[in-house]
Amino acid sequence: MKSVTVIGASLAGLYAARALRAQGYDGRLTIVGAEPHRPYDRPPLSKEFLTAPATADGDADPAAEGPLALTDAEELAGLDAEWILGTRATALDTRHRAVRLDTGRTLTTDGIVLATGAAPRRLPGPAPDGSHTLRTLDDARALRADLARGGPARVVVIGGGFIGAEVAASCAALGHRVAVVEAAPLPLVPQLGESMAELCARLHGDHGVALLTGTGVRGLRAGGDGRVTAVELADGRLLSADVVVTGIGVRPATDWLEGSGLPLGDGVRCDAGCVTPIPAIVAAGDVAHVAGARAEHWTSATEQAATAVHNLLAGRTARTHRALPYFWSDQYGVRIQFAGRRRPGDVPRIVEGSPDDRSFLARYERDGRTTALLALNRPRPFMRLRRELAHPSPAPTG
Amino acid sequence: MIPVCHLADLPAGESVRLDTTPPIAVFNADGELYAIDDTCTHQDASLADGWLEGCLVECPLHAASFDLRTGAPTCLPARRPVRTHPVTVEDGMVYVHRTAEEDTAA
Ligand SMILES: Cc1cc2nc3c(=O)[nH]c(=O)nc-3n(C[C@H](O)[C@H](O)[C@H](O)COP(=O)(O)OP(=O)(O)OC[C@H]3O[C@@H](n4cnc5c(N)ncnc54)[C@H](O)[C@@H]3O)c2cc1C
Ligand code: FES
Numbered sequence: 001m002k003s004v005t006v007i008g009a010s011l012a013g014l015y016a017a018r019a020l021r022a023q024g025y026d027g028r029l030t031i032v033g034a035e036p037h038r039p040y041d042r043p044p045l046s047k048e049f050l051t052a053p054a055t056a057d058g059d060a061d062p063a064a065e066g067p068l069a070l071t072d073a074e075e076l077a078g079l080d081a082e083w084i085l086g087t088r089a090t091a092l093d094t095r096h097r098a099v100r101l102d103t104g105r106t107l108t109t110d111g112i113v114l115a116t117g118a119a120p121r122r123l124p125g126p127a128p129d130g131s132h133t134l135r136t137l138d139d140a141r142a143l144r145a146d147l148a149r150g151g152p153a154r155v156v157v158i159g160g161g162f163i164g165a166e167v168a169a170s171c172a173a174l175g176h177r178v179a180v181v182e183a184a185p186l187p188l189v190p191q192l193g194e195s196m197a198e199l200c201a202r203l204h205g206d207h208g209v210a211l212l213t214g215t216g217v218r219g220l221r222a223g224g225d226g227r228v229t230a231v232e233l234a235d236g237r238l239l240s241a242d243v244v245v246t247g248i249g250v251r252p253a254t255d256w257l258e259g260s261g262l263p264l265g266d267g268v269r270c271d272a273g274c275v276t277p278i279p280a281i282v283a284a285g286d287v288a289h290v291a292g293a294r295a296e297h298w299t300s301a302t303e304q305a306a307t308a309v310h311n312l313l314a315g316r317t318a319r320t321h322r323a324l325p326y327f328w329s330d331q332y333g334v335r336i337q338f339a340g341r342r343r344p345g346d347v348p349r350i351v352e353g354s355p356d357d358r359s360f361l362a363r364y365e366r367d368g369r370t371t372a373l374l375a376l377n378r379p380r381p382f383m384r385l386r387r388e389l390a391h392p393s394p395a396p397t398g
Numbered sequence: 399m400i401p402v403c404h405l406a407d408l409p410a411g412e413s414v415r416l417d418t419t420p421p422i423a424v425f426n427a428d429g430e431l432y433a434i435d436d437t438c439t440h441q442d443a444s445l446a447d448g449w450l451e452g453c454l455v456e457c458p459l460h461a462a463s464f465d466l467r468t469g470a471p472t473c474l475p476a477r478r479p480v481r482t483h484p485v486t487v488e489d490g491m492v493y494v495h496r497t498a499e500e501d502t503a504a
Contacts (some may be wrong), residue, residue, distance in 0.1 A: 018474075044441070072477065111457075299460065302475075327460060333461075379458040380447040387449065 001110045001313060002027040005099055007089045008080075008115030008253075009033025010286025011042070011298065014070055015305035016113045017079050023313055032099070034116075036086040037063035037137055041068040043298055045140040046166035047330050049171050050147070063137050077276050078335055089116070092260040111312045114257070114276075114283040115305070118250035118296065123158070124397040128222035131244040134163060146243050152176050153242040156231045158217050160187025160201070162311045162329045162336075164247035169331040170242075172207050179207075179210040179239055181231065185214055189340070196348050196362060196374050202323050203332045206358070212239075220244060250296060252287045267294045273317035274308035280315075282308035292320055297327040324390040335357050335379060340372025340388040348374065352381055361385070401432075402485075402492040407478035413455075422483060424496055425466055427453055432466035433483040433494045440476040 006013045009031050017031055025045060040063035049068065054336045062068045071079075074316045082148045085102065091100040098108040120133035132143045147153060157164045160182035180187075188197040204211040216234035220241075231239045252267040262276055263269035267289030274282050274290055285301035288294065295304075298352075300323070307321040326339040340358075346364040353360030359377040362371045363385070370389060375382035401424070405413055408426045416422040422435035423446035430453070431474040437442050443459035450456075454472060456463045462476030484495040 048442070070475075075477075222459070264480055285413040337459075379443065383456075 001025065001315075003109035004029055004111040004215055004312070005107050006031045006110040006115055007099060007112040008034065008113075008117055008285070008287070009083065009085060010115070010117055010285075010287065012037050012069065012115035012117065012287075012301040012305045013113070014039040015302045016115055017081055017286055018075075019309040021079055023131040025309075025313055027131070028109070029079065030084065030109065032083050032087055032089055032101060032107070034082045034086070034088040035138075037061060038076075038083075038085070040137055041070055041227070042135070044068060046134055046163050047170060050144055050170040051065065052169070054148075068137065073393065080214045089256050090282075091255055092262070094281060095262050097280055101341055102167040110280060110375060111314065113305075113308060114281065114287055115285050115301075116256070116287045118154065118252045118286040120246070121249045121251055123219065125219050125220075128228040129226050130163040130228040130242060131220055133246050134167060135250070140332050141242070143245065147174060147176065147251070152239050155179070155243045155245065156181060156239050157245045157247060159247035159249070160184075160204075160211065160213070160229065161247055161249065162188070162191075162267050162327075162331075165200070165331045167245050167247060168204065168209050171209065171245075172209050172332070176243075178208075178211060180204060181215065181217060181233065181239070182211065182213045184213065184214040187211075188247060191342075192345070192374060193342060193346065193348060193364070196365040199329075199376070200336065202257065202355075203334060203358065207332045214317055223331065227387070233270060250286065251296060252289070253289060264348070265289065270308075271317055272322070273311040274304050274321055274322035275311050275317045279317075280312070282312045295325055297325065299323075299326045324384065324386070334376050336357075336384075337370065337375045337382050339382075340364065340370070340389055342372035346371045347381040400494045400496060402494055405487055405490050405492055407491060411450055413446040413448075415444060416494065418496070420487065421446075423455075424485060424492065425455065426493060427448055427466055431485040431487070432490060433485045434464065434466060434469050435480040435483075437480075438464075438476060439463060439471070439478040439480055445480070446450070 047332050048305045087101045089099050089104050100106050120135045144355035153176045155178045156175045157168045157180045168178045168180050186197050218232045218234050221230040228244050254264045268283040269289050270283050272291035286296050303323045310319045311317050330334045342364045346366045348362045348364045350360050350362045361378040362374045363371040402424050410426050413425045416466045423436035424433045424478050438457045439460050444459050448455040453466045454463050463472045469482040484496045
């Protein structure tokens with residue numbers, strides 16, 4: 001293999017580039033990214049980035065240096081890649097392994113890594129000023145600026161998932177009045193199951209954030225100046241709002257692959273080695289639907305990139321991705337960590353700590369076996385059990 | 399010189415966190431004592447909560463690993479070293495001698 005193109009210049013794309021070089025690939029490497037920024041880390045965008053005081057060099061691109069940067073000048077020199085940033089891939093010709101860019105250029109290479117991630121779902125209808133989604137650095141900057149416009153604002157967060165909850169917590173920490181609207185009777189049930197979701201949902205109330213569940217959103221109301229004034233709920237209620245953040249999930253960024261012939265459907269369909277039906281095309285990260293499942297987690301994006309690249313260089317699925325799913329979330333000063341594969345019906349059991357202290361470790365069990373782990377503010381025992389779950393050994397040593 | 403604990407209270411494989419500013423983590427790695435700044439240089443996790451294996455500690459949040467002898471990260475996502483601090487034992491008490499901020503060459 002003499003030339004590889006990576007589409008998507010974020011976490012999975014960067015880790016793919018790193019893995020290529022680390023695995024000895026010394027051919028041409030091209031990385032295409034729609035955003036103008038160098039790879040940066042998204043998780044802080046809903047957490048520290050929103051709450052951090054403005055710095056003197058606030059105008060400097062924090063994706064280039066600063067705490068968000070995923071790479072630095074030294075590493076970039078070592079990667080020896082051509083970076084085509086601020087440029088979107090618009091089509092893929094699988095037969096010739098050619099990627100068309102919105103600049104009109106076409107890149108034809110031996111191998112292709114698809115790492116275009118995901119984009120937030122939006123509410124139907126117009127999005128007035130003051131309404132936000134949160135995926136990119138530019139999104140986060142716009143939200144940050146809106147939150148800093150004056151005194152306490154009325155913030156309505158639509159969607160009580162992890163990102164919504166983190167944004168709500170950050171806004172509450174900034175002194176704003178926050179309400180979270182969740183269509184389901186309880187947020188996070190699909191991820192955590194009912195009883196554990198209930199414990200996490202209590203964090204909102206602990207911090208004076210209103211949680212309105214079981215009602216959808218009909219639309220946003222705007223004033224004459226085009227700024228949002230209220231959120232209209234499906235049950236007819238109106239919630240006044242100065243700032244609205246919609247966090248109702250993401251869609252894998254596969255639009256540009258329509259018509260390419262690659263199997264799509266909730267992401268790019270790949271085998272357990274992140275390989276598409278065409279061995280020279282692999283996928284990793286939020287865009288990849290790997291062996292029947294799609295992950296939207298930081299750790300999966302990094303791990304899948306290494307597997308995908310290994311198989312790309314091997315020309316076949318030589319290695320499969322079997323890592324234990326893992327994610328974390330920080331809300332209201334509580335660190336939530338989850339690992340494993342929970343299925344509906346698995347029974348969570350608190351094995352350490354207490355929900356009243358917002359500090360506990362729970363095991364999910366099925367037929368006497370542990371399937372998943374959840375911890376609130378219990379990083380150490382969580383990590384030990386997570387390792388056990390990832391590498392089960394009949395006779396634990398050490 | 400900061401007193402940590404009795405040596406007997408820090409068995410091999412264990413760690414303690416000192417509530418200094420910034421916090422410091424002290425490890426007993428198979429009998430050798432090490433102290434490093436407790437906060438992972440990647441984001442915000444306590445390395446005292448990490449996984450100790452030989453002279454390496456793995457961060458409990460995103461699995462960056464640091465060499466306790468040098469403070470250098472041995473794998474991503476951390477890219478900057480943590481400060482190391484000398485440790486001594488006197489009369490069964492463990493002490494950390496904090497390295498001054500300006501002594502660290504990053
Ligand atoms: C606010 C926020 C907080 C998060 N917090 C956590 C957390 O606490 N824990 C956790 O485990 N995970 C968290 N995540 C999820 C984690 O950040 C993602 O799983 C990870 O970023 C996925 O990486 P990726 O490279 O696959 O996709 P992305 O990071 O989405 O990157 C895809 C890149 O591809 C680009 N792109 C898209 N289409 C094209 C195209 N046609 N041509 C060129 N480029 C294109 C995009 O512009 C983007 O830069 C969070 C995500 C967000 C947004
Ligand atoms: S905080 Fe330690 S690896 Fe990320």
